[in-house]
Amino acid sequence: MRVMVIVKSTTDSEAGLMPSPEAWAAMEAFNTELAAAGITRAMGGLKPSSLGKRVRFDGTGRTISDGPFAATNEVIAGFWIWQVKDMAEAVDWVTRCPNPMPGPSEIEIRPMYEDADFADK
Template sequence: MKFMVMVKATAASEAGEMPSEKLLTEMGQFNEELVRAGVMLAGEGLHPSRKGARIRFNGSQRTVIDGPFAETKELVAGFWLIEVNSKEEAIEWMKRCPNPFEEGESEIEIRQVMTADDFGPEFTAEARAQEDRLREQIAKQH
């Protein structure tokens, strides 16, 4: 099972404050554990929302909204993509994570990644074949 693990932003991360050398070292050690265990598929920090944009869809209309975005607690400051056997295992791994913002309150959200089977019969054999081809192409590119 794959899980997206999102580190929720704080006022400090949205202000562009960088982690300390100590936290970077601790996170590096934690990431090494995840990689050695074969759990980590990807993981990155994200720039503040002021450097980002959103695209709002309304029917065929597209509206681009430049950051920053107001609701800091709803923003993501970084992420991991992990593969484990259960949500409980994902939780246990993330409980071992250093506090993403060293002091004070931080929050990590864990969400299971959907698989083709989760989409039901609407995800046709043709659509599955297309997805398989795209995944193979992506793997070859990287």
């Protein structure tokens, strides 16, 4: 199964603060371990939402708004796409992840739709 592992933003990440050299090294080591296990399909970190845009849809109408976006804990700071055997394996990997932020942080794991999910549609 594929999952998206979502690192939620914090006040620090929204301020554009970069990780310490020690935190960066710990995350690089974790990413190397993920690659060696063959589960990483994609990954990336995102710049603060102040540099982003949102497009809202209402029928045929479109409204574009500039960041920053208010609810920091609902903004994505980074992600991985993993191929794992099940959700338990994804949880196991996330619990081994170094804290991605200097203070409290949150990572969300979401299963992705696969072609088989639409086979009967």
